[in-house]
Amino acid sequence: MMKREMKLNKGIVIPAVCLLFAVAFPQIVTQKYVLQVGTTMLFFACFASAWNIIGGYAGQFALGNGLYIGVGAYAAGICYVGGFCSPWIGMLIGMVVSALLSAIISRPCFRLSGTYFALSTVAFLYIGLYIVSSIQYIGDFKLGATMGLLLPYTGRWQDMQFEKPVWFYVVLGALVIIVAVSAWIKNHRMGYYLMAIGSDQDASSTTGINVVMYKTYAQMISSALMAMAGSLYGFYLLTVMPTKVLSYTLSLEIMMYCVIGGKATLWGPVIGAMLMGFISEFMRTRMGASAASLGTVFYGIALILVVRFAPGGIYGLLTTLTDKIGGKLKKSAKVMKEEA
Numbered sequence: 001m002m003k004r005e006m007k008l009n010k011g012i013v014i015p016a017v018c019l020l021f022a023v024a025f026p027q028i029v030t031q032k033y034v035l036q037v038g039t040t041m042l043f044f045a046c047f048a049s050a051w052n053i054i055g056g057y058a059g060q061f062a063l064g065n066g067l068y069i070g071v072g073a074y075a076a077g078i079c080y081v082g083g084f085c086s087p088w089i090g091m092l093i094g095m096v097v098s099a100l101l102s103a104i105i106s107r108p109c110f111r112l113s114g115t116y117f118a119l120s121t122v123a124f125l126y127i128g129l130y131i132v133s134s135i136q137y138i139g140d141f142k143l144g145a146t147m148g149l150l151l152p153y154t155g156r157w158q159d160m161q162f163e164k165p166v167w168f169y170v171v172l173g174a175l176v177i178i179v180a181v182s183a184w185i186k187n188h189r190m191g192y193y194l195m196a197i198g199s200d201q202d203a204s205s206t207t208g209i210n211v212v213m214y215k216t217y218a219q220m221i222s223s224a225l226m227a228m229a230g231s232l233y234g235f236y237l238l239t240v241m242p243t244k245v246l247s248y249t250l251s252l253e254i255m256m257y258c259v260i261g262g263k264a265t266l267w268g269p270v271i272g273a274m275l276m277g278f279i280s281e282f283m284r285t286r287m288g289a290s291a292a293s294l295g296t297v298f299y300g301i302a303l304i305l306v307v308r309f310a311p312g313g314i315y316g317l318l319t320t321l322t323d324k325i326g327g328k329l330k331k332s333a334k335v336m337k338e339e340a
Contacts, residue, residue, distance in 0.1 A: 015267070022172055026165040035164045041277040042171040043233055047250075048257040048269035049178045050225035055255060056263035057191060058218045059198025060110075061118045064125030065226060066251030068098040072227030073234030073245040074132065077149040080159060080235075082141050087160040091231035095224040102223035106216045113201075122248065129246040148241035151234070160235040167236060174232060175270070178225050183266055185221070194218055198264060249296075256299050260306050262313025271315050276302065 026035055047069065054060050072094035079090030109120045136145045143149065155161050162170060185191045193214045196204040205211045234240040244250075261272020276299065283298065310317045 019176070023169075026168045032164050035168055037278075037281050039164070039168045039171050039236070040281070041274050042168070042175055043229065043236070044254070044257055044277050045270045045273035046171065046175050046178050046229035047226060047254045048261065048273045049175065049182055050222050050229060051254050052258050052263060052265075052269045053182055053185060053194075053222040053225070054215070054218045055222075056258055056265070056269070057185065057194040057198060058215050059201075059264075060215060060219070061255065062109075062121040062219070062222075063118045063251055063255060064121030064123070064248070065222065066245070066247060066254070067121075067125045067128045068102065068223040068226040069230030069233065069250065070128060070132070070242070070246035071098045071101065071223075072230030073240045074149070075227070076160065076231035077151060077234050077240040078141070078143075080151060081149055086158060087231065087235060088158075091160075091228060094227040094231050098223040098227035099220040102219045103216055106219045107212075110212050110215055122251075125246065125248060125251060129242050129248075132246060133242045146242060148239055148244070149234075151238045151240065153238060160232070161238075171229075171232060171236075174229055178229070179266065179270070181221065181225060185218075186266055190214065190217065195264065253299065256303050260299075260302050260313055262315030265313070265315045268313045268315035271318075272313065275314065 025038060029035065029038075051062070051065055054062050054065070072091065075094030075097060076087040076090035079085045079093065080087040084090075105121075105124050109117055109124075112120055132143070133146045135143045137143060151161075153161060155163075157166075185194070193204070193209050196207075196209060197211055197214060201211055230245060234245055237244060257272040257276055258269040259272070260276060261270065262268025279298070306313055312319070
């Protein structure tokens with residue numbers, strides 16, 4: 001009972017402290033550049049945590065899930081620029097469209113496995129990128145093709161536009177929602193089924209788990225959450241460009257953040273996005289434009305090292321270290337008690 005209480009307290013106290021620090025961050029640090037970096041890192045944490053539901057829990061390496069970031073961004077952007085409805089409603093529309101689209105795409109993709117599945121998701125991403133980049137007008141509405149949509153700035157929250165400190169809180173709120181959904185899935189029957197599927201799909205199927213159905217559910221939830229974050233991302237940038245929101249590089253980075261941080265864990269994607277995002281930004285500011293290509297090289301090296309020496313990611317490594325230190329402290333305390 002005591003051990004269970006300690007684990008429960010550890011699982012609640014540490015995230016609560018981190019959340020309090022995040023809430024206080026814009027009040028402590030007032031430099032706009034630092035807030036911008038912090039907000040960008042939160043965005044990547046949102047994307048990585050959403051991807052973790054399908055890529056981590058279910059073990060399906062969907063490398064083209066950036067498609068749903070683009071769907072969310074374009075849905076909110078079109079609703080706003082076209083004057084059809086509020087971008088907040090557009091965000092909800094993007095989430096629904098992403099979930100339905102992912103369900104349609106998933107059926108043929110889930111018939112494949114391994115590398116073929118990953119490549120099929122990339123193919124759909126590039127199809128989406130090509131279609132959007134080729135369309136200049138839809139009727140009288142200017143979609144912008146490769147130039148994308150420019151979102152006029154009003155500064156009103158109704159138009160999904162905020163000052164830098166407020167943006168930090170808005171994206172933090174989105175991250176809390178995504179992590180909460182991820183935690184609910186992880187600790188309920190669906191999460192157990194997804195973990196079993198990710199571990200051994202064939203064995204899971206023989207035990208009676210509807211593998212395709214649960215993978216489709218995971219993909220739909222992941223896609224909807226990525227679309228939600230994508231809508232906010234487009235308005236944060238004040239432009240919805242295909243090369244920004246439908247980028248394969250972005251999709252690849254999201255996967256790497258999750259794997260490096262610790263896939264199939266609740267906090268691994270957040271840790272990976274924060275740490276790697278900070279290092280990437282540090283390299284960019286120190287080394288300038290030349291760091292753009294070096295960043296990709298660094299991610300690759302980090303990914304190789306993690307896969308080789310820490311398969312559980314940074315989160316798994318930290319957990320192992322804290323358990324070892326905790327075990328040694330308990331032993332020392334026990335020896336001291338016996339000597340006394």
